[in-house]
Amino acid sequence: MSGKTRETSINRHFHGNIRRWMDFDQCRVVNLCNLHDYRCLTTIPTLESVETVCIIDSESPFSVCLASSKHPQAKKRSDVPSVNFITVGARGLVRIWSSDSVMRNSENLRYHHHQFFLYYPEECEGSMNLFLRKRFAGYNEEIADMKFLGDDEQFLAAATNVEQVQVYDLKSKSWSYVLSGHTDTILCLDTCVSNSGRTLIVTGSKDNNVRLWDCENKAYVGVGIGHMGAVGAVAFSKKERNFFVSGSSDSTLKDRTACIWSLPDLVSVVTLKGHKRGMWSVEFSPVDHCVLTASGDQTIKIWAISDGSCLRTFQGHRSSVLRASFLTRGTQLVSCDMTVSPDSDGFMKLWTVRNEECIATYDQHEDKIWALAIGKKTEMLATGGGDAVINLWHDSTASDKEEAFCKDEEVVLRGQELKNALIDADYTRAIQIAFELRRPHGLLDIFTELHRKRDAGDQIIKAVNALSKEELPLLLEYIREWNTKTKFSHTANLFFPAF
Numbered sequence: 001m002s003g004k005t006r007e008t009s010i011n012r013h014f015h016g017n018i019r020r021w022m023d024f025d026q027c028r029v030v031n032l033c034n035l036h037d038y039r040c041l042t043t044i045p046t047l048e049s050v051e052t053v054c055i056i057d058s059e060s061p062f063s064v065c066l067a068s069s070k071h072p073q074a075k076k077r078s079d080v081p082s083v084n085f086i087t088v089g090a091r092g093l094v095r096i097w098s099s100d101s102v103m104r105n106s107e108n109l110r111y112h113h114h115q116f117f118l119y120y121p122e123e124c125e126g127s128m129n130l131f132l133r134k135r136f137a138g139y140n141e142e143i144a145d146m147k148f149l150g151d152d153e154q155f156l157a158a159a160t161n162v163e164q165v166q167v168y169d170l171k172s173k174s175w176s177y178v179l180s181g182h183t184d185t186i187l188c189l190d191t192c193v194s195n196s197g198r199t200l201i202v203t204g205s206k207d208n209n210v211r212l213w214d215c216e217n218k219a220y221v222g223v224g225i226g227h228m229g230a231v232g233a234v235a236f237s238k239k240e241r242n243f244f245v246s247g248s249s250d251s252t253l254k255d256r257t258a259c260i261w262s263l264p265d266l267v268s269v270v271t272l273k274g275h276k277r278g279m280w281s282v283e284f285s286p287v288d289h290c291v292l293t294a295s296g297d298q299t300i301k302i303w304a305i306s307d308g309s310c311l312r313t314f315q316g317h318r319s320s321v322l323r324a325s326f327l328t329r330g331t332q333l334v335s336c337d338m339t340v341s342p343d344s345d346g347f348m349k350l351w352t353v354r355n356e357e358c359i360a361t362y363d364q365h366e367d368k369i370w371a372l373a374i375g376k377k378t379e380m381l382a383t384g385g386g387d388a389v390i391n392l393w394h395d396s397t398a399s400d401k402e403e404a405f406c407k408d409e410e411v412v413l414r415g416q417e418l419k420n421a422l423i424d425a426d427y428t429r430a431i432q433i434a435f436e437l438r439r440p441h442g443l444l445d446i447f448t449e450l451h452r453k454r455d456a457g458d459q460i461i462k463a464v465n466a467l468s469k470e471e472l473p474l475l476l477e478y479i480r481e482w483n484t485k486t487k488f489s490h491t492a493n494l495f496f497p498a499f
Helices: 061-069 399-424 427-436 438-453 457-465 469-483 486-495
Strands: 010-015 018-024 029-033 039-045 050-055 084-089 093-098 115-124 126-137 144-147 154-161 164-170 175-177 186-193 198-204 210-214 219-224 231-236 243-248 257-262 267-273 279-284 290-293 299-304 310-314 321-327 332-339 343-354 357-365 369-374 381-385 390-393
Touching: 093 115, 093 198, 144 186, 144 198, 144 381, 154 186, 198 231, 198 243, 210 243, 231 290, 243 279, 257 279, 257 290, 267 321, 290 321, 299 321, 321 369, 332 369, 332 381, 343 369, 357 381, 399 427, 399 438, 427 438, 427 457, 427 469, 438 469, 438 486, 469 486
Parallel strands: 144 369, 186 231, 231 279, 279 321
Antiparallel strands: 010 018, 018 029, 029 039, 050 084, 084 093, 115 126, 144 154, 154 164, 164 175, 186 198, 198 210, 210 219, 231 243, 243 257, 257 267, 279 290, 290 299, 299 310, 321 332, 332 343, 343 357, 369 381, 381 390
């Protein structure tokens, strides 16, 4: 291999009087070379493209541990110096090698994009093993889907645009474990605790399959096949917990439909037809009489499980609805879309199921909202999307009502203070309170009463001087409005001397 015809990565290593460097590229080999005469000492096949290589210092504790862990019967090459090194391959594997062994001394450690793994070497039964102590997860590209996990909702399962499910511990804010098995990107997932107490996860992927996972064993226990396209929506039954539903955008008989499946045999029971485009989200009602679906046709529908008929349709989104979920025991629902515009991105809407009315719209993301998770106990709500941001939401209905009550009570008290100031002929105080309450008609009544006083000019000048810089422009707007009406123009003219 000539350095003139390709790019190489060189990692220099100094050991005694021998100076060596390692050479690798996309040819699935690593070369160990002598820098004195540029001779290749040995070539190690890696069986995959190598992204980077790192030589382990021979005097480091890590190298000492590796030396003690080598198999005593492993054949050595006397013509090749002993060098331990690490390779990172294109398949996501971190391998440890020894250059002087016929067989490689390797530990296969899988890594994932945008994550950092911290391993510690530990000696076990006379051999060295690497144990994962910590995993740091940073930017995960687009967050496709996420759900709270377990009875106590201590964990969060997330699909982050890769083939694995990432499970995080919410208490320690760190990674817990990974579920691997799909052969393509996972698009959706749902979680439940079965009647037997097992924590389960169901996932849908671009590999056209659905998989059922047991969190205790950290492995999948079943594969559902039948969809001819990417599975973009899955949901467990909320009551019986013995079946789940999956939705796809394939071009078969399931096109723009959702299927209800029975567990554990994964047999299709009911098909829901009616959306004009593919479905992005499905969910059972808390009482299990109906199913909620979100679609690319910008609508949300509620379906009867018994016969698959459409019960309600919610319209109001301006783009594809990516996620929808029930709130407050099925009386409300929340939905997220993929709106991308210069003014706003990723709307979230709150709906009342009874009258199909949108009661609130929120705009807190800078890109599409792909993921929506709702806690079953606290109904804490989490959203995540293409901006790689997770927003946590809390139900503020009770606090908003309390705040509104306090404001109303404050208005009543301030109104009484205004009346007392007028009784005491304290017009400066009365005008100040009327400004704070934003009562232009009350101000007009005060100034009209002042117009009848002999010292009206002095009183008005005193009141204007007491106003803040923010209140003066507001007063001018009031005066302009009064001056346009003949009935109140004489009152408005009182202010010209003051200004």
